[in-house]
Amino acid sequence: MKILVCISKTPDTTAKIAFTNNNTTFSGDGVQWIINPYDEWYSLVRAIELKEQDPSKVIHLITVGAADTEPIIRKALAIGGDEAIRVNLDTHDPYTIAVQIAEVAKAGGYDLIFTGKETIDYNGSSIGGMVAELLDLPYISLATKFDLNGTTATVIREIEGGEETDEVALPLVVSCQKGVAEQRIPNMKGIMSARTKPLKVVEPVATQPLTGIVSFELPPAKAGVKLVPADQPEELIRLLHEEARVF
Amino acid sequence: MSVYIFIDHSEGHVKKASLEALSYGATLASQLNTTAEGILLGTLSTDPALLGKYGITKVHQAAQESLNALDSQVYAKIIADFVSAAGDSILVFSNNLSGKAVAPRVAVRLKAALVTGAIALPDTSKGFVVKKTVFSGKAFANISLNTPTKVIALNPNAYSVKEGEGKAEIVPLTATAPAPKVRVVSATAATGHVPLTEAEIVVSGGRGLKGPENWGIIEELANLLGAATACSRPVADAHWRPHNEHVGQTGIAIAPNLYIAIGISGAIQHLAGVNRSKVIVVINKDPEAPFFKAADYGIVGDAFEVVPKMITAVKKLKGK
Ligand SMILES: Cc1cc2nc3c(=O)[nH]c(=O)nc-3n(C[C@H](O)[C@H](O)[C@H](O)COP(=O)(O)OP(=O)(O)OC[C@H]3O[C@@H](n4cnc5c(N)ncnc54)[C@H](O)[C@@H]3O)c2cc1C
Ligand SMILES: Nc1ncnc2c1ncn2[C@@H]1O[C@H](COP(=O)(O)O)[C@@H](O)[C@H]1O
Numbered sequence: 001m002k003i004l005v006c007i008s009k010t011p012d013t014t015a016k017i018a019f020t021n022n023n024t025t026f027s028g029d030g031v032q033w034i035i036n037p038y039d040e041w042y043s044l045v046r047a048i049e050l051k052e053q054d055p056s057k058v059i060h061l062i063t064v065g066a067a068d069t070e071p072i073i074r075k076a077l078a079i080g081g082d083e084a085i086r087v088n089l090d091t092h093d094p095y096t097i098a099v100q101i102a103e104v105a106k107a108g109g110y111d112l113i114f115t116g117k118e119t120i121d122y123n124g125s126s127i128g129g130m131v132a133e134l135l136d137l138p139y140i141s142l143a144t145k146f147d148l149n150g151t152t153a154t155v156i157r158e159i160e161g162g163e164e165t166d167e168v169a170l171p172l173v174v175s176c177q178k179g180v181a182e183q184r185i186p187n188m189k190g191i192m193s194a195r196t197k198p199l200k201v202v203e204p205v206a207t208q209p210l211t212g213i214v215s216f217e218l219p220p221a222k223a224g225v226k227l228v229p230a231d232q233p234e235e236l237i238r239l240l241h242e243e244a245r246v247f
Numbered sequence: 248m249s250v251y252i253f254i255d256h257s258e259g260h261v262k263k264a265s266l267e268a269l270s271y272g273a274t275l276a277s278q279l280n281t282t283a284e285g286i287l288l289g290t291l292s293t294d295p296a297l298l299g300k301y302g303i304t305k306v307h308q309a310a311q312e313s314l315n316a317l318d319s320q321v322y323a324k325i326i327a328d329f330v331s332a333a334g335d336s337i338l339v340f341s342n343n344l345s346g347k348a349v350a351p352r353v354a355v356r357l358k359a360a361l362v363t364g365a366i367a368l369p370d371t372s373k374g375f376v377v378k379k380t381v382f383s384g385k386a387f388a389n390i391s392l393n394t395p396t397k398v399i400a401l402n403p404n405a406y407s408v409k410e411g412e413g414k415a416e417i418v419p420l421t422a423t424a425p426a427p428k429v430r431v432v433s434a435t436a437a438t439g440h441v442p443l444t445e446a447e448i449v450v451s452g453g454r455g456l457k458g459p460e461n462w463g464i465i466e467e468l469a470n471l472l473g474a475a476t477a478c479s480r481p482v483a484d485a486h487w488r489p490h491n492e493h494v495g496q497t498g499i500a501i502a503p504n505l506y507i508a509i510g511i512s513g514a515i516q517h518l519a520g521v522n523r524s525k526v527i528v529v530i531n532k533d534p535e536a537p538f539f540k541a542a543d544y545g546i547v548g549d550a551f552e553v554v555p556k557m558i559t560a561v562k563k564l565k566g567k
Contacts, residue, residue: 013496013516017385037497094361095354120496120519122381122388123364125342129319129351138428139319141348144490154432158491159317160257160264160344161445162436168429178490178497210360214376214389219522225529225539230548234560236528239544241564244526246505247448247472 001056001151001170003047004110005081006101006131007063008036009072010121019216026121026216035072038116038177040079045181046146047114048080058082060108064100066090070199078186078194085200092122093209098130103205105135111151111170117142117177128175138168144179250276250283250337251330252303255345256315258436259292263445264341264403266301271406272339273302275368279337285415286326288422289315299415301408307420316434317345318427323352325422331357335395342400343444350400360392366405383496383519403444404502404523443492446475448505449524451494453479453517455510455531455550459487464554465509471561477501479511495520510550513538530554 011017012032020027034040044061051057061076061084063069073084087100105113113135115128132139144163145156151170156163158177186194228236240246252272255265269285276283284305287295295306309325326349330336338353340346342363354361364379366387374391377399381388392399443449450469452462462476469476476492483493494501496519506524510531511517518541521527529542532549539545546553 011382013519017382019386041497094351095358098351098355120383123379123383125347126351126354126361126363129348130355132319133323133352133355137320139348139352140429141319142344158344159434160255160262161442162434164434165432166429167432178493210358210392210394211362212391212393214391216381217378217387217389219385219387222541222543225542225545227539228544228546230546230553233546233553233556234563236544236546237557237560237564240505240526240528244505244543246526 001054001112002058002060002108002110003050003112003114004105004108005039005044005047005059005061006113006115006127007039007044007061007073007076008116008119009033009063009065009069010036010119013037013120017218019218023215023217024213033072035076036116036119038118038120040076041183042178042180043114043116043176044076044079044081045184046176048184049181050148051080060085060110062087062101062104064089064091064097064204073199074194075186077197077199078190079184080190081197083198083200085202087204088201089204091209092213093211094124094126094130095210096207098127098134099207100204101127101131102134104202105131112153113173115173115175117175125175128173132173135171135173137171137173139173140166140168141175143174143176146174146176146180248279248335248337249281249333250279250339251333252283252285252339253326253341253346253349254285254287254298254306255341255343256287256289256291259290261291261298262341262343262345263408264343266408267403267406268339268341268401269298269301269303270409271368271401274409275337275339276302278368278371286329286420288322288325296414296417299413300410302411302413303415305418306415307418309420309422309424311424314424316431317348318429319348319352320429321424321427322349323356324425325420326353327356328422329420330396338396338398340398340400342402346400350398354398357396357398358394359396359398360394361398361400362390362392363400365399365401369399380523384500384522385519402502441473441475443475443477443494443499443501446501446503448472448474448507449477449501449503450474450507450509451477451479451511451521452482452488452509453511454481461551462488464550464558468507468554468558468561471558471565471567479517508538509554511538512536513541
């Protein structure tokens with residue numbers, strides 16, 4: 001059984017958000033890049049756990065990105081996975097990314113494709129669904145639990161106002177969030193072996209982007225906090241009621 | 248060109264986020280001098296014609312009971328088939344859990360540009376540009392949608408519901424639904440509580456509350472305000488509170504009208520999930536807590552003294 005785990009590169013969660021080129025480009029100045037937490041903590045680790053239960057499983061990682069994504073891919077390989085594929089294309093158009101992933105997936109004949117819930121920079125939450133549609137596969141979004149019984153998956157996913165347990169035969173695309181697995185730190189053995197694991201670079205297939213980023217904006221600065229003395233909480237309630245009018 | 252809005256429902260009721268999407272779609276349609284129409288898969292417990300009061304003229308309904316459970320593959324096929332027959336269109340979803348499951352698939356089927364996390368009406372003065380949140384609410388991006396048909400997924404709580412008068416015409420949508428490949432074994436509703444993403448007010452607690460046994464004051468304040476409860480990540484990790492209450496960068500992102508943070512320091516990853524709240528109130532005993540920089544109102548004080556007094560004040564205000 002072959003599993004494909006989608007890995008994306010995002011700025012560290014504490015990175016300062018700033019833009020250059022007339023607010024058209026994210027400024028990477030001094031930014032530390034990490035594996036998107038949803039990919040690292042949940043989907044990758046769950047794939048590794050499945051392989052630990054059944055070592056015949058094969059895990060491939062895929063990223064669509066320029067050469068500067070390679071440290072991220074190596075780190076992901078240090079956590080686990082057998083080999084990685086980088087599609088050599090730097091883009092933020094979700095459709096274009098999905099097309100590249102779907103092409104690799106078609107050629108590789110994967111039984112299971114994992115994505116994260118969303119990238120923490122562009123917050124699209126759309127790649128998984130797009131890949132599923134391009135491959136005409138079922139898609140379980142926002143899974144909080146994932147189990148396999150042979151070639152049937154049992155997945156719990158978050159739905160509006162509750163959760164749903166689904167059963168579905170592979171092949172399948174799943175987007176993972178908290179609950180699916182627990183974060184793991186790469187160990188020395190993993191880091192050493194990651195250096196020699198294959199990292200294949202493939203050129204992208206031609207597609208037209210459907211969207212473009214026109215500009216970025218930062219939210220307006222807050223006016224500043226209005227402090228109420230600790231012995232007058234009733235004054236706070238009055239302000240919320242009469243001034244802010246929130247209840 | 249019409250504007251079509253996906254009507255998201257569960258247990259017979261239309262989701263509030265979907266009413267926001269209807270209102271958004273109706274305003275957009277009037278800007279573009281066209282009509283706004285709803286797409287409803289499954290059945291409601293009330294007359295769908297009543298949705299006309301949110302500004303739509305028609306509801307295209309595929310009324311099979313079997314469609315009440317959302318299957319992304321089945322839904323995408325029905326919606327995309329319908330829209331492609333209608334010609335160039337604008338489709339509006341809510342960017343809630345249902346929208347996230349269906350909208351990307353529909354966009355791919357239609358080969359239409361998609362923007363998720365939209366927070367404003369499109370700017371059509373030069374092309375078709377929609378503002379969306381990026382970097383977990385720390386910034387916005389203006390995205391141009393460069394295809395004739397466009398799909399917009401609107402963030403919950405980003406656009407207010409507009410209610411007027413009017414009745415929509417119900418038009419049967421004849422759909423050839425493919426057999427679902429996903430079998431729903433069971434579904435549980437988190438009943439009795441206001442769902443976090445739909446809540447207008449959220450009362451949230453952090454590690455400053457010391458332990459799960461102290462959550463009584465959080466719940467009492469929330470109940471009085473008709474609010475949902477939330478928590479910081481360490482609180483959920485320690486199992487003081489369920490995981491589905493965890494807000495922040497790696498939890499749920501919310502944008503209520505009022506967010507009350509009690510005993511939460513305001514780490515950047517926490518703020519990422521709550522910084523779109525309209526009004527933020529912080530109760531923290533440390534005047535240096537970073538959360539005060541993001542707050543609109545605050546009290547520097549001990550939660551165990553301050554919150555009970557807030558409860559008393561709210562009770563008085565509500566005449567209880
Ligand atoms: C990659 C990454 C992702 C993360 N994602 C998230 C996320 O999604 N959500 C999230 O919340 N965190 C997240 N975190 C964790 C985050 O960095 C903080 O550690 C966390 O938010 C702190 O939680 P807290 O404020 O409850 O606890 P603390 O930081 O321990 O703060 C407790 C606060 O309570 C105050 N206090 C103590 N006693 C009282 C009292 N009696 N009355 C009033 N105030 C009192 C203290 O002054 C303090 O400010 C993430 C971290 C990383 C590295
Ligand atoms: N450039 C990329 N390369 C590989 N996978 C990606 C890329 N961008 C997004 N993904 C995957 O899709 C998920 C959702 O991303 P998004 O839809 O962009 O929020 C991420 O968690 C990744 O698993």
